[in-house]
Amino acid sequence: MKKLVIILILIMSFTIHAQFSPQTKKITNKFFPDSEEVLNTTPALQKKRGFTNYKELIAFLDKLVNEHSDIVSLSYIGESQKKRQIPLVKLVVPNGKEKIKVWMQGGLHGNEPASTESMLYLLDRLLNDESYADILENIELAVVPMANIDGYLKNDRYAANGLDLNRDQTKLMAPESVVLKQAFSNFNPDVGLDFHEYRPYRRDYARMGDFGLTNMYDAMFLFSGNLNVPQNLRTLTDELFVENARQHLDEYGYTHQPYISTRKVEGDIHINQGSISSRSSASNYALTNTISSLIEIRGVGLGKTSFKRRIHSSFLIAISYLKTASEHMNLVKDEIEIATAQTNDVVLESNRGIYKDSVQFIDINTNEYVQFEMTVRDAWKAEAKLxxxxxxxxxxxxxxxxxxxxxxxxxxxxxxxxxxxxxxxxxxxxxxxxxxxxxxxxxxxxxxxxxxxxxxxxxxxxxxxxxxxxxxxxxxxxxxxxxxxxxxxxxxxxxxxxxxxxxxxxxxx
Structure with missing residues (x-):
């Protein structure tokens, strides 16, 4: 009976999208206590219930422009399917220095509210906290805080026409995909980040352990394993940008992992690690010879549980990437030139590396870390097939x-x-x-x-x-x-x- 109740709760978390959370207070308090570092400076942080709505979003951005007109510009790159204007914020310090261009976006999936709020919090801190003032000296930053406005306002992953905007990066069938991609191309970034949240209570996890498991990581890093992305950029992303961000998270005791999800293979649950597909942003950005990462924060289905912690972990990663880009601007630009000059064969098909490995979770019943040996299908160990x-x-x-x-x-x-x-x-x-x-x-x-x-x-x-x-x-x-x-x-x-x-x-x- 206890196992049945837990499974029913997990299933409910897929369908109830108010602020219901399937997570117990014991798990929250032990593993994911909220951050005391985050100030209540953005719309969703200033109210007990609900997230930033469209009116609040525009008012917040207008206020930043009015108070920092020498640095901030606000434009609208196009309309959502429900005729809402999609804002793009740019931060540029007019100091005459050469800049490295960084693109960040949140809210591409509408049921991932901390991704949007972390972008608003980032903008607020960069402009209103003097300790971050020097970061923008060498940076030209473009931010789309709410990419999928229609989906976000109804807490729905998908755009108004039912398309997943992070599966539409090559076919470009949704109006939002077209305007977002055009804005990205026009900006021509050297570094691109797409902030998301992931679902820690999955149906597959409910079948594991005695009474189900939950994912344990505050943040997961998704950078491309696509073999058409030049190796030098894949290495630079992992060993410099992601590594610096990992160390920044470690300072606050936040857990992190290369991106994993589950899939069923002949009835068994396997772990997919990383991504190859250019239909989503991590590989799509990288295939334009851009340092690219998709950041997954533990949050879908949790309502406002650990909301400040989710925002803070996203913020730390964003700040780390900005600092790394600024400090290594010439290296990044040189490596992009090297990548552009490559003449490698085109990889049409590839196979993920497959191996057994120990994967760690939180056991819902015992509130302890547990490990399972599982089959891992690893995009970062992919080999060319055709x-x-x-x-x-x-x-x-x-x-x-x-x-x-x-x-x-x-x-x-x-x-x-x-x-x-x-x-x-x-x-x-x-x-x-x-x-x-x-x-x-x-x-x-x-x-x-x-x-x-x-x-x-x-x-x-x-x-x-x-x-x-x-x-x-x-x-x-x-x-x-x-x-x-x-x-x-x-x-x-x-x-x-x-x-x-x-x-x-x-x-x-």
Whole structure:
């Protein structure tokens, strides 16, 4: 009976989105006592119930602009589906120094309120606490505090049309995804962070132990294991930026871990560690040769339990990344140049590393740490399964306007032929197509196999050329190579049939 009650409570936490929390006071007091460091300076921190609403958000940002007009600017990058303007805040100290650009956003999932509140708290402290004044000397900071406004205001993960905005980073089907990505591309950051919260009480955890488990980490770091992200940037992210943030969390006794989630494999619960997929921000940002991390704070489903602790841990990570960026500006810029010059093969498919490891949790029944040996599927130990030589350029037929527009939104520079021209190219001839019967994110997914054939082909004036010697070339390969899991073909944006030649070509070196 006791186990049944616990499972029912966990299930309720998925559906009740007021400020109900499935977490006992014993667990909160022992493992996650609230922070005494955080001041009540943001809207949600100034009231007992509820989170920052849209009116409060805009009033808070307007106040920052009015009080710090020499440093702060506020613009609106577009509208949500419910016609609410999406704010972008920029902080720049006009001192004439060279800057490193840092992008931060919160609230991409609407049921992760501390992600938004931590961005507001960060802005407040940077502008109103003199101990942080020097951080902005070498930084140009852009912040989107509430990316998914419609979802946030109803405490719903998804956008108004039901799409998950962190599964829409390549196909760009939600209006919010387009304006956020365009703003990101226009800003052209050197460092990009996306702040989230994760659900510590999962259905899979309810099946483990005697009476269920909960995740124990205040913060989890998600940085890309995608093999098309240059190795030097993956290493710099982990060994410099993430490591400095880990040490900062340690100073306050906050627990942390590389990002993990669960998945079922033949009925067993496995641990997924890290991410490869370019459909979400961590890999998508990184594929533009940006130092990229997605920060997961323990919070979904907890209401306001440990709310200040959640904000504080996010704040510490944000401050750490800003300090690291400022102190290592030249190193970061140099490594981005090295990454941009890479000529590695394009990885179309990869396999995660699989091994057994001890994974730690909190036992709900005993209120103690416990360890389980589990199968880990590790993105950071991925190995290439299918590769293809990197082309000099991709050529796209002029009538593929939707694809061309999405590439431009992703920040990819495109040249257009000013007259007809003949090139020796590789064509993609579709050898097989499998369309999945169930839609994913409202898209009809398709898996293709292609044969490459060489031919001389004349392309008409207006044909699009994507040169692969540009900074964002890796994201171009991710969406244009048809077998890649997040390509325009795989998502069904470009539908095709067996025997057809795709309107995308590879220009040979």
């Amino acid at each position: 590769t293809r030589a990197r082309p000099k350029a991709y050529i796209i037929e002029a009538n593929q306007t939707e694809i061309i527009q999405k590439l431009q939104t992703l920040g990819i520079k495109i040249e257009f032929l000013e007259e007809d021209k003949t090139y020796e190219v590789e064509t993609y001839e579709v050898a097989s197509v499998y369309r999945k019967p169930i839609r994913y994110e409202k898209m009809k997914l398709q898996t293709v196999e292609v044969d490459l054939k060489k031919e001389g082909k004349t392309f008409n004036k207006g044909t699009a050329i994507v040169m692969m010697n540009q900074r964002r070339a890796n994201i171009a390969a991710e969406v244009l190579e048809p077998e890649a899991p997040n390509s325009f073909v795989s998502f069904g944006i470009l539908r095709t049939n067996k025997g057809e030649t795709l309107p995308i070509y590879r220009l040979l070196n």
